[in-house]
Amino acid sequence: xxxxxxxxxxxxxxxxxxxxxxxxxxxxxxxxxxxxxxxxxxxxxxxxxxxxxxxxxxxxxxxxxxxxxxxxxxxxxxx
Amino acid sequence: xxxxxxxxxxxxxxxxxxxxxxxxxxxxxxxxxxxxxxxxxxxxxxxxxxxxxxxxxxxxxxxxxxxxxxxxxxxxxxxxxxxxxxxxxxxxxxxxxxxxxxxxxxxxxxxxxxxxxxxxxxxxxxxxxxxxxxxxxxxxxxxxxxxxxxxxxxxxxxxxxxxxxxxxxxxxxxxxxxxxxxxxxxxxxxxxxxxxxxxxxxxxxxxxxxxxxxxxxxxxxxxxxxxxxxxxxxxxxxxxxxxxxxxxxxxxxxxxxxxxxxxxxxxxxxxxxxxxxxxxxxxxxxxxxxxxxxxxxxxxxxxxxxxxxxxxxxxx
Numbered sequence: 001x002x003x004x005x006x007x008x009x010x011x012x013x014x015x016x017x018x019x020x021x022x023x024x025x026x027x028x029x030x031x032x033x034x035x036x037x038x039x040x041x042x043x044x045x046x047x048x049x050x051x052x053x054x055x056x057x058x059x060x061x062x063x064x065x066x067x068x069x070x071x072x073x074x075x076x077x078x079x
Numbered sequence: 080x081x082x083x084x085x086x087x088x089x090x091x092x093x094x095x096x097x098x099x100x101x102x103x104x105x106x107x108x109x110x111x112x113x114x115x116x117x118x119x120x121x122x123x124x125x126x127x128x129x130x131x132x133x134x135x136x137x138x139x140x141x142x143x144x145x146x147x148x149x150x151x152x153x154x155x156x157x158x159x160x161x162x163x164x165x166x167x168x169x170x171x172x173x174x175x176x177x178x179x180x181x182x183x184x185x186x187x188x189x190x191x192x193x194x195x196x197x198x199x200x201x202x203x204x205x206x207x208x209x210x211x212x213x214x215x216x217x218x219x220x221x222x223x224x225x226x227x228x229x230x231x232x233x234x235x236x237x238x239x240x241x242x243x244x245x246x247x248x249x250x251x252x253x254x255x256x257x258x259x260x261x262x263x264x265x266x267x268x269x270x271x272x273x274x275x276x277x278x279x280x281x282x283x284x285x286x287x288x289x290x291x292x293x294x295x296x297x298x299x300x301x302x303x304x305x306x307x308x309x310x311x312x313x314x315x316x317x318x319x320x321x322x323x324x325x326x327x328x329x330x331x332x333x334x335x336x337x338x339x340x341x342x343x344x345x346x347x348x349x350x351x352x353x354x355x356x357x358x359x360x361x362x363x364x365x366x367x368x369x370x371x372x373x374x375x376x377x378x379x380x381x382x383x384x385x386x387x388x389x390x391x392x393x394x395x
Contacts, residue, residue: 001266008169008170008377039169039173040242040246040247041168041178043173043174043246045134046170047136047139047167047170047171047174048134048135048162048167049167049170058255059255060255061255062134062162063268063269063272064264064265064269064272066270
């Protein structure tokens with residue numbers, strides 16, 4: 001499973017990365033969490049950061065951040 | 080009802096003497112604080128729900144390939160309701176240009192968005208009354224429409240960084256569906272988030288209004304910066320540029336300045352300079368546009384804002 005966190009480097013983007021890591025650990029799945037800060041790459045998915053992409057699909061964008069449970073749900077939906 | 084509560088606290092609970100300066104000040108402070116926070120919570124909540132229907136992706140679609148002028152007007156209006164912070168100015172700019180939104184129309188949006196928003200409206204309304212609020216919204220939109228329109232007419236596309244045109248957003252860029260429950264949640268979160276950031280500024284503003292009111296002469300600033308001084312407006316604009324703040328931070332300062340005799344046009348110009356013409360935003364914009372375009376943008380904004388200031392000093 002491939003998870004991407006989109007964000008140029010704001011506080012919320014780091015929080016999003018933490019959330020994604022925590023959620024995948026708690027789900028006990030084999031997933032790579034990659035932080036994407038390249039603007040061109042981000043723009044492929046959304047204009048509002050932070051974004052969460054699971055297996056190439058945009059699952060969340062912008063503020064407010066989802067909580068861990070919500071992130072788990074979003075990941076599960078792509079499993 | 081709020082008035083009764085304020086006097087109950089002042090005279091019933093704290094038992095201050097009727098009619099004393101301190102009692103008056105405290106009563107005013109309690110009344111105004113509750114009134115403004117109620118107004119803020121209700122209006123931000125409602126605007127947040129409206130906003131959730133206008134994500135940047137949708138605004139981009141509406142503005143794409145729009146004719147100039149009509150496009151400028153639409154962009155200025157959408158700037159009021161589309162959620163935006165200067166940290167997302169770069170992706171937004173690229174997204175707009177890539178989607179075929181004309182350059183001038185994009186600028187109309189970038190100018191109006193930080194300048195005219197719900198926090199500014201509520202604070203102005205609560206502290207200064209609806210007339211000044213309406214004037215601020217009206218002139219703010221005009222500045223955004225004409226600023227963007229002129230930039231569009233000058234055909235400056237060559238001074239946009241080349242890489243902006245090379246980026247192709249994927250077809251997958253679409254809006255996520257939101258349920259109404261999620262919109263309500265977003266609105267609650269947004270209201271709390273804004274209140275958290277501004278409550279202290281607002282208390283200080285009301286405090287200045289209530290307590291310092293009687294202690295500094297009303298016309299303290301009039302002799303230096305009243306409507307008769309032709310330099311007041313440009314100086315206010317020049318002071319506003321390095322100050323970077325959102326509307327919530329600057330309105331308290333403005334409130335204090337106006338209490339002490341700064342004229343209306345000068346105050347408007349200062350507020351617009353702080354919110355729409357800030358140094359950090361220029362640095363962010365420099366990532367997507369080249370120096371000449373940035374300079375022209377700053378030049379046009381400066382001239383327009385100063386003209387607004389003079390106009391209002393002259394009319395009022």
